[in-house]
Amino acid sequence: MKRGHFIVTAAIVDVIMGTGIIAAVMTFSSRQDQAADITYHEIRAQYGMMASGITRTAPISLGVVEQTLDLDIGTVTGEIPAALEVGEVLVSPGQQVQKGTALFRVTSDSVQRVRAGLQKEILDTNRTCEVLEAKQKELHLQASQGYDSDIIDGKYAAMTYNSKCGELQKKADDAKEAVDQKQNQINQNLLELTQAQEELVKAQKYLKEAEAAVSDIYDNRYRDSYYYTVYGNTREKAQNMVAQSEEEIENLTRKNETLLYEVDEAVRVYHQIVQDLEKEKLTAGMEREVDIYGSQTASERYEIQTASLDNALQEAEERYQDALRDIRLFDACVVRDCVLSEYCGVLSAVPVEAGDTLGKNDTLVTLYDQENASITVTLRGEEYHAVDPGRAVNISFTEYPGKVYEGRIADSFAAKSDSQGDAYTVKVVIQGDTADLGMGMTGDVTFLTDETKRVLYVPKGAVFMDGERSYVKMRGRNGTIVEKNVTTGLSDGIHIEIIKGISEGDEVLLAVK
Numbered sequence: 001m002k003r004g005h006f007i008v009t010a011a012i013v014d015v016i017m018g019t020g021i022i023a024a025v026m027t028f029s030s031r032q033d034q035a036a037d038i039t040y041h042e043i044r045a046q047y048g049m050m051a052s053g054i055t056r057t058a059p060i061s062l063g064v065v066e067q068t069l070d071l072d073i074g075t076v077t078g079e080i081p082a083a084l085e086v087g088e089v090l091v092s093p094g095q096q097v098q099k100g101t102a103l104f105r106v107t108s109d110s111v112q113r114v115r116a117g118l119q120k121e122i123l124d125t126n127r128t129c130e131v132l133e134a135k136q137k138e139l140h141l142q143a144s145q146g147y148d149s150d151i152i153d154g155k156y157a158a159m160t161y162n163s164k165c166g167e168l169q170k171k172a173d174d175a176k177e178a179v180d181q182k183q184n185q186i187n188q189n190l191l192e193l194t195q196a197q198e199e200l201v202k203a204q205k206y207l208k209e210a211e212a213a214v215s216d217i218y219d220n221r222y223r224d225s226y227y228y229t230v231y232g233n234t235r236e237k238a239q240n241m242v243a244q245s246e247e248e249i250e251n252l253t254r255k256n257e258t259l260l261y262e263v264d265e266a267v268r269v270y271h272q273i274v275q276d277l278e279k280e281k282l283t284a285g286m287e288r289e290v291d292i293y294g295s296q297t298a299s300e301r302y303e304i305q306t307a308s309l310d311n312a313l314q315e316a317e318e319r320y321q322d323a324l325r326d327i328r329l330f331d332a333c334v335v336r337d338c339v340l341s342e343y344c345g346v347l348s349a350v351p352v353e354a355g356d357t358l359g360k361n362d363t364l365v366t367l368y369d370q371e372n373a374s375i376t377v378t379l380r381g382e383e384y385h386a387v388d389p390g391r392a393v394n395i396s397f398t399e400y401p402g403k404v405y406e407g408r409i410a411d412s413f414a415a416k417s418d419s420q421g422d423a424y425t426v427k428v429v430i431q432g433d434t435a436d437l438g439m440g441m442t443g444d445v446t447f448l449t450d451e452t453k454r455v456l457y458v459p460k461g462a463v464f465m466d467g468e469r470s471y472v473k474m475r476g477r478n479g480t481i482v483e484k485n486v487t488t489g490l491s492d493g494i495h496i497e498i499i500k501g502i503s504e505g506d507e508v509l510l511a512v513k
Contacts, residue, residue, distance in 0.1 A: 394493020
C-alpha cells in the first residue's frame with residue numbers, strides 16, 4: 001500500500017476540530033484526576049543534577065494518509081481487467097481502526113481471479129529469467145572466448161608481424177641473390193669470351209704464318225717434301241685452332257645472350273618481390289596495430305557484448321521480485337476475503353461502496369495516521385541555536401501524567417524576524433507507540449541543552465497548572481488530597497525544578513492511570 005504524506009497546517013487543524021469527528025470518538029479531559037479510577041504514587045522531592053531544557057506547548061498534529069491498492073494486478077485473461085469486487089463495507093468515517101482491521105469484504109471469485117493473475121505473473125517472469133539466463137551463459141562464453149583470442153592476438157602481435165616480415169624479406173633476399181648469381185655468370189662468361197677472342201687472334205696469326213710458310217715452300221714441294229708436309233700439318237692445326245676458337249666464341253656469345261635475358265627476368269622478379277614486400281609489411285603492420293588495439297579494448301568490448309543482455313536479465317529479475325512482492329502484499333492485505341487496514345488511526349473518509357471494484361492505485365480509505373504524530377513549535381534565535389538537532393526531545397501530555405514520549409527533530413526552518421529577533425519553526429515527530437494520542441491533545445515539548453545544575457525537583461506530571469497558578473497535590477493530615485502552590489523553574493521534560501513551595505523530602509502525588 002502507498003502512504004500519502006501530508007503536513008497539517010493550522011487552518012486544517014481548525015477544520016478538523018470543527019468537524020467533531022475526533023471529539024466524538026476520543027475525548028480527553030484535563031480533569032480526569034476526579035475520576036474514581038485514578039490512583040496516586042507518592043514521590044519525594046529531591047535534589048539532584050538536572051539538564052536544562054527549553055519547553056514549548058503546542059497541539060498535536062496527525063498526518064493524513066490515503067491507503068491505496070498499489071498492487072500491479074494486471075489482467076487475468078485477454079482484456080478482462082483483474083479487480084477486487086466489494087461485497088460489503090465494514091467501516092465508516094469517524095471510526096478508529098488498528099493495523100489489521102477489516103475494511104471491506106470482497107467476493108471470493110474476485111480474490112481468486114486476482115491471485116491467479118499474480119501467480120501467472122510470477123510464472124511468466126520466472127520463465128523469462130530462465131530463458132535470459134541461458135542466453136546470458138552462452139553469450140558470456142562466446143564473449144569470453146573472443147576476449148581471450150583478442151588478448152592472445154595482442155600479446156603475439158609483434159611476434160607475428162616480425163615473422164611475416166621475416167619470411168617476405170627472405171624471399172626478397174633470395175631473389176636478389178639469384179640476380180647476383182646470374183650477373184656473376186655473365187661476368188664469368190664475358191671473361192671466357194674475352195679469353196676465347198684472344199685465343200682466336202693468336203690462332204689466326206698462327207694460321208697466317210703457317211699459310212705463308214706453305215706458300216713459300218710450295219714451288220719446292222717435291223724437292224723439299226718433308227718441310228712441305230710439316231708446314232702443311234702446321235697450317236691444318238692452325239686452321240683447327242681457329243675453327244675451335246670461333247665455335248667457342250659463338251657458344252659463349254649465345255650463352256651470354258641467354259644469361260642477359262635471365263638477368264633481366266631475375267631483376268624484374270626481384271623488383272616485384274620488393275614491391276610486394278612493402279605492401280605486405282604495410283598490411284602486416286596494420287594487422288599488428290589492430291591486434292594490439294583489440295587487446296587493449298577487449299575488456300570494453302566484452303562489457304558491450306554482455307551489457308545489454310545483463311541489463312535485460314536484471315530487469316527481468318526485478319519484475320520477478322516485484323511479482324513475488326505483489327503476491328506477498330496481496331496476501332497480507334487480503335485475508336479471508338477481507339481487505340485489511342495498514343494504519344492505526346481515525347477514518348476521515350471511506351470512498352468505497354458495496355458493488356465497487358478495486359483496481360491498481362484506487363483509494364480505499366483516508367485516515368488520520370496516529371503513527372505519524374508530530375508537534376510543531378516556534379523557538380527564538382538563541383534557543384534554536386542552543387538545541388542539538390540529533391538529540392532526543394522529551395514530550396509529555398496532561399492526559400497521561402508520568403508518561404514521557406521521545407521525539408526527534410524532523411524539520412526546521414526560519415519562520416520570521418521581528419523586534420524580538422529571529423524565530424524558527426521546528427517540527428518534532430513523536431517516536432514509539434502513539435496509539436493513545438489523538439487530535440485535540442496538547443503536548444509539552446522539551447529540547448534538552450548541555451547546561452546542567454543541582455536543583456530540587458519532582459516529576460513533571462506531579463505539577464498542575466490552573467491559569468498562571470502552579471501547584472502540586474499532597475496528602476493532608478487526614479489523608480485527603482490538598483493542593484499546594486509552587487514556583488517552578490527549568491524542566492528537562494521528565495522532571496521540573498521547584499524553586500519555592502515545598503522542601504526536600506516532601507511527598508507529592510503523581511497520578512497513575
